[in-house]
Amino acid sequence: MSVVPISYYLVLSAVLFGLGAVAVVFKRNIITIFMAIELMLNAVNLAFVAFARAHGQLDGLVYVFFVIVVAAAEATVGLAIVITIMHNRQTLNVERVNLLKF
Amino acid sequence: MPLLNHIWIILALPLAGAAINGLLGKTWPKSIVNTVAVGSVSLAFLSVAELVREFFTLTPDQIPFVGNYFTWMTAGPFTIDFALQVDQLTVVMLLVVSFVGMLIHIYSTGYMAYEDGYYRFFSYLNLFMFFMLTLVLGANLIVMFVGWEGVGLCSYLLIGFYFLKKSAADAGKKAFIVTRLGDLGFTVGILLAFWTFSSLNFHDMFAKVSAMPSETMQHSGVLTAICVLLFIGAIGKSAQLPLYVWLPDAMEGPTPVSALIHAATMVTAGVYMVARMNPLFSRSPLAMLIVAIVGAVTAFYSATIGLVQTDIKKVLAYSTVSQLGYMFLGCGVGVYAAGIFHLMTHAFFKGLLFLAAGSVIHAVGGEQDMRKMGGLRKQIPVTYWTMLIGTLAIAGVPGFSGFFSKDEILDAAGSGPHANLTLWILGLAGAGLTSFYMFRLFFLTFFGESRYDHHKVHPHESPKNMTVPLMILALLSLGGGWVAAPHLVGGTDHFEAFLHPVFAAYAPQTAGIEQGVSLAGSAGESGGIAPSPALELFHAITGPPVIVALAGFLMAWWFYIRKSEVPEKLATSLHGPYELLLNKYWVDELYAAVFVRPLLWISTNVLWHVVDEGIIDGIVNGVARVARESGGQVRELQSGNTRSYATWVVVGAVGFTVLLLALLGMAVH
Numbered sequence: 083m084s085v086v087p088i089s090y091y092l093v094l095s096a097v098l099f100g101l102g103a104v105a106v107v108f109k110r111n112i113i114t115i116f117m118a119i120e121l122m123l124n125a126v127n128l129a130f131v132a133f134a135r136a137h138g139q140l141d142g143l144v145y146v147f148f149v150i151v152v153a154a155a156e157a158t159v160g161l162a163i164v165i166t167i168m169h170n171r172q173t174l175n176v177e178r179v180n181l182l183k184f
Numbered sequence: 185m186p187l188l189n190h191i192w193i194i195l196a197l198p199l200a201g202a203a204i205n206g207l208l209g210k211t212w213p214k215s216i217v218n219t220v221a222v223g224s225v226s227l228a229f230l231s232v233a234e235l236v237r238e239f240f241t242l243t244p245d246q247i248p249f250v251g252n253y254f255t256w257m258t259a260g261p262f263t264i265d266f267a268l269q270v271d272q273l274t275v276v277m278l279l280v281v282s283f284v285g286m287l288i289h290i291y292s293t294g295y296m297a298y299e300d301g302y303y304r305f306f307s308y309l310n311l312f313m314f315f316m317l318t319l320v321l322g323a324n325l326i327v328m329f330v331g332w333e334g335v336g337l338c339s340y341l342l343i344g345f346y347f348l349k350k351s352a353a354d355a356g357k358k359a360f361i362v363t364r365l366g367d368l369g370f371t372v373g374i375l376l377a378f379w380t381f382s383s384l385n386f387h388d389m390f391a392k393v394s395a396m397p398s399e400t401m402q403h404s405g406v407l408t409a410i411c412v413l414l415f416i417g418a419i420g421k422s423a424q425l426p427l428y429v430w431l432p433d434a435m436e437g438p439t440p441v442s443a444l445i446h447a448a449t450m451v452t453a454g455v456y457m458v459a460r461m462n463p464l465f466s467r468s469p470l471a472m473l474i475v476a477i478v479g480a481v482t483a484f485y486s487a488t489i490g491l492v493q494t495d496i497k498k499v500l501a502y503s504t505v506s507q508l509g510y511m512f513l514g515c516g517v518g519v520y521a522a523g524i525f526h527l528m529t530h531a532f533f534k535g536l537l538f539l540a541a542g543s544v545i546h547a548v549g550g551e552q553d554m555r556k557m558g559g560l561r562k563q564i565p566v567t568y569w570t571m572l573i574g575t576l577a578i579a580g581v582p583g584f585s586g587f588f589s590k591d592e593i594l595d596a597a598g599s600g601p602h603a604n605l606t607l608w609i610l611g612l613a614g615a616g617l618t619s620f621y622m623f624r625l626f627f628l629t630f631f632g633e634s635r636y637d638h639h640k641v642h643p644h645e646s647p648k649n650m651t652v653p654l655m656i657l658a659l660l661s662l663g664g665g666w667v668a669a670p671h672l673v674g675g676t677d678h679f680e681a682f683l684h685p686v687f688a689a690y691a692p693q694t695a696g697i698e699q700g701v702s703l704a705g706s707a708g709e710s711g712g713i714a715p716s717p718a719l720e721l722f723h724a725i726t727g728p729p730v731i732v733a734l735a736g737f738l739m740a741w742w743f744y745i746r747k748s749e750v751p752e753k754l755a756t757s758l759h760g761p762y763e764l765l766l767n768k769y770w771v772d773e774l775y776a777a778v779f780v781r782p783l784l785w786i787s788t789n790v791l792w793h794v795v796d797e798g799i800i801d802g803i804v805n806g807v808a809r810v811a812r813e814s815g816g817q818v819r820e821l822q823s824g825n826t827r828s829y830a831t832w833v834v835v836g837a838v839g840f841t842v843l844l845l846a847l848l849g850m851a852v853h
Contacts, residue, residue, distance in 0.1 A: 107831050107834060108827075110827075115830075176826045177825065180826070181824060183822050183823050184823075
């Protein structure tokens with residue numbers, strides 16, 4: 083059984099991260115942006131796990147747990163905000179949530 | 185010697201009074217303000233009396249007695265101590281200042297009784313006493329200068345006491361600015377003195393100067409420069425030509441202020457300073473001549489203006505300028521003691537005259553124009569009698585204090601070692617004019633028919649707290665000169681003998697003549713055969729000063745009692761000279777045209793509109809505009825559009841990553 087080289091993982095991670103970033107910038111629906119952020123976080127997790135495996139150390143795995151916990155907390159708060167926005171503005175389009183400015 | 189070791193108490197008392205009344209007095213009833221103000225000055229006077237008593241127990245080598253309290257400032261070799269000193273000259277000044285000051289405080293409680301800002305007035309007056317005593321007690325030029333400027337400040341505050349009146353506020357500013365011109369000279373003089381003597385302590389300076397030779401008229405050096413510069417300060421402070429213009433305007437202040445500051449004490453500070461610096465002046469004949477000329481010319485010049493003024497206080501103001509001229513004439517011809525003597529008697533009789541004039545003004549309901557007075561003799565007898573004594577004293581009638589002091593000055597100007605015929609004639613003519621304008625004032629006020637409005641004005645004598653100071657000052661004007669009386673019959677002039685150590689200690693040793701000057705008083709007249717005392721007395725009381733005084737009196741009597749239509753006729757026939765005098769030689773107008781208006785023009789059109797508005801405001805506003813406009817541009821970034829923020833975050837992250845990689849690449853190679 084051949085070992086998959088680390089560069090494969092990293093490329094996959096970078097592609098996923100890039101897709102997520104592009105989606106954050108270009109999508110208008112708040113829920114979609116949220117999902118894109120989750121995608122970026124998991125791309126990073128993938129890179130951490132790959133490095134941990136390659137170096138045979140546990141540090142990367144510890145980071146991954148932290149990221150997962152923070153992502154869960156973020157999802158809680160974020161979805162609460164989304165519900166409130168929906169309640170007040172009857173829209174999920176970020177273009178229309180723009181009152182806080184100069 | 186409890187008080188000699190704590191001289192500062194004399195300063196602390198009026199300062200405390202000023203602070204208490206100034207900070208707390210606003211809501212207090214007048215009786216408490218009175219108690220604090222008069223109490224602090226009275227205690228100061230009692231302290232001075234005790235100080236003088238202790239002073240007489242000192243041995244001659246302990247004089248001047250210096251109290252050094254703390255080092256005030258140090259910069260390299262330059263050290264200034266807060267030090268006070270007491271010598272004979274200080275004693276005379278302290279007594280005059282604190283006693284006359286106390287009387288005028290008491291008088292003010294009556295005069296100012298119905299004025300607003302009562303606490304403020306007394307706070308300023310106490311503060312003035314503090315600074316004046318500092319000026320007199322200072323043991324170095326810097327402490328003296330603090331007092332010098334402080335009395336100027338109080339003068340400004342009190343002239344502008346009725347600051348809602350524009351003329352009063354303007355007069356205050358005028359006094360402050362004009363004396364500032366003189367103070368510029370004074371400051372440069374102090375610097376030059378430090379540069380020359382590397383010390384500003386009177387004691388050190390005088391010790392160094394006594395090792396220096398006298399300068400001559402042809403070869404004047406640094407001593408002359410110092411003296412002339414210091415004298416410029418005195419010209420400003422003591423209202424001599426050409427900086428006298430502020431003093432007549434200063435009459436806008438309340439009358440007690442005119443009496444205390446602008447007659448008895450502050451304006452004499454210049455004379456005190458010249459007398460204090462006598463070791464320097466005595467070594468510079470040119471500076472002495474300048475002092476004498478300025479004094480004599482001022483004495484005559486301002487007396488001529490006094491002839492035609494109609495405001496009772498203005499006459500007294502020009503008279504003060506004129507009498508200060510005599511004091512400088514005395515110092516300038518080398519008889520410092522006579523100058524200080526005249527300073528003292530003048531403090532008595534001019535203080536008296538001003539207070540009496542205040543009482544007259546009080547009686548006729550605030551009117552100051554003598555043409556609207558007249559016939560007040562019966563209504564205000566105390567004022568009448570005391571003012572008569574003051575008038576006789578200033579006119580130089582034998583037996584009154586002004587006679588002794590003025591006679592000594594004119595005597596030295598006419599026959600002393602620095603005698604100068606022109607100056608003597610000027611002084612003599614001034615004395616005649618003095619007698620004329622003072623009796624004119626006296627007759628216009630108290631004699632003739634009453635010219636005030638009988639329906640509105642009901643003259644009444646002033647209350648006790650005003651008349652009692654008048655009587656005390658009248659007593660002093662009458663008797664204050666008798667200490668010098670034995671001089672007239674060839675005996676000792678006690679006043680001069682008392683001050684002798686101050687003026688002899690550092691006198692130039694070059695010529696026997698100059699030694700003789702200072703000794704002349706105690707040793708009697710020099711010259712071959714000593715005439716009999718009776719003959720000397722006869723000469724003194726029939727001398728030229730007395731004759732011109734009598735002539736002045738007779739003229740005034742003829743003009744204003746006997747033939748009261750004469751002055752008007754004379755004013756018409758001598759229209760030109762009359763207008764010239766009435767308008768005070770147009771000096772104010774001249775100064776306005778030559779100095780004030782060009783300065784105002786430059787200030788308005790260059791300094792204000794160009795420098796201030798253009799450059800300074802331009803810089804400040806420019807900085808603000810740059811900040812505002814750049815901020816206006818940058819704030820566009822905060823658009824409220826979440827996706828644009830996200831874009832900036834991504835751009836930033838990418839940018840940093842690229843930068844990091846580039847740096848890593850550089851580090852590897």
